[in-house]
Amino acid sequence: MAAPTSETTDPKTNAYDVPPVTRAINLLRYIAAGNRCRNTSKAASALGINRTTLIRLLHTLEREQMIESDREGGGYILSYGLLELAANMLSGRNVVRLARPILSRLATEIGLSAHFGVLSGTEVIVLVRETPNVQIISNVHEGSRLPAHAAVMGRIILANMPREEVLALFADHPMSAVTSKTPTSLDDLSTQLDHDAREGLAWSVAFFEEGIGSCAAVVLDHSNTPVGAISVSGPQATFDLGADKRDQIAVAIRAAAKQLSSLMGHAG
Structure with missing residues (x-):
């Protein structure tokens, strides 16, 4: 299941977008949809970014505890860092x-x-x-x-x-x-x-x-x-x-x- 890419955004209505943030969010949604990014070339193509950018995003999100390695099936799954953010949002x-x-x-x-x-x-x-x-x-x-x-x-x-x-x-x-x-x-x-x-x-x-x-x-x-x-x-x-x-x-x-x-x- 592909996620929306930065190339599909309307430049007139997204003039203040920060592309790396958009790519990171698209990647989180892609993983949330059940895609584990086991094949980085395939995942990069689905997201409309190059493989090097994908690897850097995966590394950053894992470091920030937004995603974690799926030890059972390989690839990545969402991590508890996102749950913490959601809990703070709900309590606020x-x-x-x-x-x-x-x-x-x-x-x-x-x-x-x-x-x-x-x-x-x-x-x-x-x-x-x-x-x-x-x-x-x-x-x-x-x-x-x-x-x-x-x-x-x-x-x-x-x-x-x-x-x-x-x-x-x-x-x-x-x-x-x-x-x-x-x-x-x-x-x-x-x-x-x-x-x-x-x-x-x-x-x-x-x-x-x-x-x-x-x-x-x-x-x-x-x-x-x-x-x-x-x-x-x-x-x-x-x-x-x-x-x-x-x-x-x-x-x-x-x-x-x-x-x-x-x-x-x-x-x-």
């Missing part, structure tokens, strides 16, 4: 900036208030809130702190964490009852998290606020670690089992969480 992204337009579309699509929150100790902090053009009756706002064991965003984050971490987190922390449906013991919490994990969503029908229903999906990063959760909330009847809109809510919130996870590097 502003998840709030990325979440806001997704939540805005979600709120408009299903006509419910949408939120993004992150876990902080035993609480969830709401970082983003987007609302549709309808009357909102939920009291959750940006900056709100919610008990993670009771709120849907907290539950779905906890459900995607190693259980021993969750139990250690709440071992010495009293779990107050927000409503009669709130888990107040480690056993009750584990049972609830098992249910949420199987469902892939955390649902609440007046679990947290009287008259309010909600649903949350987890947001994962490139290492499959939860970085937060997206939720929607609205009138309780909308979230009841058998409600006409419940399936639409599930599909929409799964799609929104998947999109934000993808932007955070999650491969799915």
Whole structure:
């Protein structure tokens, strides 16, 4: 599989290109596509460069730990230096900036208030809130702190964490009852998290606020670690089992969480 060559670039739109950098990037993409450069003459021809330039590029990229020798099959494969760069890029992204337009579309699509929150100790902090053009009756706002064991965003984050971490987190922390449906013991919490994990969503029908229903999906990063959760909330009847809109809510919130996870590097 050939990579784009420097000869195919438009000089009018690439006046500030640095050709050696372009060649190095093309070579990385060529190797990423499964080409090992075992035959340097063939690889040089595919890349549109001479063999000496290819050898120098391979040497430089190997020295910088962008590629490494493939000891099993010969040639070269991508190295962990690229993974380190990717991890730094992902950690530097502003998840709030990325979440806001997704939540805005979600709120408009299903006509419910949408939120993004992150876990902080035993609480969830709401970082983003987007609302549709309808009357909102939920009291959750940006900056709100919610008990993670009771709120849907907290539950779905906890459900995607190693259980021993969750139990250690709440071992010495009293779990107050927000409503009669709130888990107040480690056993009750584990049972609830098992249910949420199987469902892939955390649902609440007046679990947290009287008259309010909600649903949350987890947001994962490139290492499959939860970085937060997206939720929607609205009138309780909308979230009841058998409600006409419940399936639409599930599909929409799964799609929104998947999109934000993808932007955070999650491969799915």
